[in-house]
Amino acid sequence: MSAKSSTTAPAARLVVDLAGRERTHVVEIAGTSVHYWEYAAVGSPAIAADVAAVPAATTDAVAAPAPVPASAASPVRTIVMVHGFRGDHHGLERVVELLPHARIIMADLPGFGRSPAFVSGGGHDIPGYSAFLGGFLDQLELGPETVLLGHSFGSIVVSHFVAANPGRVYPLILVNPIASPALEGPKGIMTKLAVFYYWAAAKLPDALGNALLRSKVIVHLMSVTMAKTRDKELLTFIHGQHHAYFSGFANRDMLLEAFQASAGGTVREVAALLTLPTLLIAGELDEIAPLPHQHKLLERLPDGELVVIAGVGHLIHYETPEPAAAAITDFLERHPAP
Structure with missing residues (x-):
C-alpha cells in the first residue's frame, strides 16, 4: 500500500471538447434500454475512418486527430466509467477529455440521464446496479483486461461488483470513493436531513414531490455545498x-432507493476482497468521503x-480533472493489461 499527494491543480478548462471521439449507443440490459457513450x-482507426468519411469539399474544416505519441503506442486500454x-x-467528461489515448465507455445508469429505470428484475440499489454492470460488460464483450472506474456512488457499485467477480476487470480506480457510511462523516446531520428530504419527496403528491426534488434552489444549495473552488468561472x-443534469432521474421511487443505497453502502465493506491493484483518488477537503476514512480504507486494501x-x-471530476487524469495515466502505465 502506498500514498502520495498532489499539491497543485492546473487552471481549469471550462470547455469540454470531445469532438470526433464521441458516439452514442443504446443496448438492452435485462429489458432496459440503456444509453451509453463511447469515446474513441x-x-x-475509428476516428481516422470518421475523418476519411467527410466529403472532400469540407475536409479542410475538419481537424485531423492528433498523432499518438510514442509513449502511447502500447495497446489502447478500455476504461468503463460509472458515474455518481x-x-x-456528462459529469466525468472533463476527465475523459484528459485521457485521449484510452477508449472510454460510460453509460447513464438505469434511472439516470437518458436511461430509463429498470423495468424488471433489478432494484436501484447496489445489488441491482452491480448485476447491471455485469450484464453491460458481457453485452459489450469487454474482457478481463478492461479497466473499471467509479466515482462516488459509482465507487460503491464497482467495488461491490469486483468483489463478487474476481478476475473480471483489471485494474480498479475509485474517485472520491465512499469509504464510510455517510452518517459517520462530519456532515452526518446533513445526511439525516437528506434522508428526510428524499423520503418526504417520495411520499408527497406526485407534482409536489417532483417539484421538491427538482427545485433549482435546493440543487443550487447542493452544488454550493460541494464546491470548494473560488474560481468564479x-x-x-x-x-x-448540476442544474442541467442533476434532475435527470426517472422517478421519485427509484431515486429514493438509489439514495438509500448511496447513504448506506461503502467500499469499506468489500475492501479486503479487492485483490487487484486499486487506485484511490481522494479530495483533501472532501466532507462526503473524508480523507481520514480514505487512509483507513487504504489500510484494508490488499x-x-x-x-x-x-x-x-x-x-x-469538475474542479481538478488534470491531476486526476495524470494519476490515472500513471497508474495504468504501471499496471498494463494482463
Missing part, C-alpha cells in the same frame, strides 16, 4: 452542470494506492 482513443448519484455521463460551470488532491472536495 485519439489516433484510433444523481449524475450522468469554474463555479459557474459547476453550477450549470494492493491499494492513494493519491490525495489538495484544495478540492467531492468534485474532483
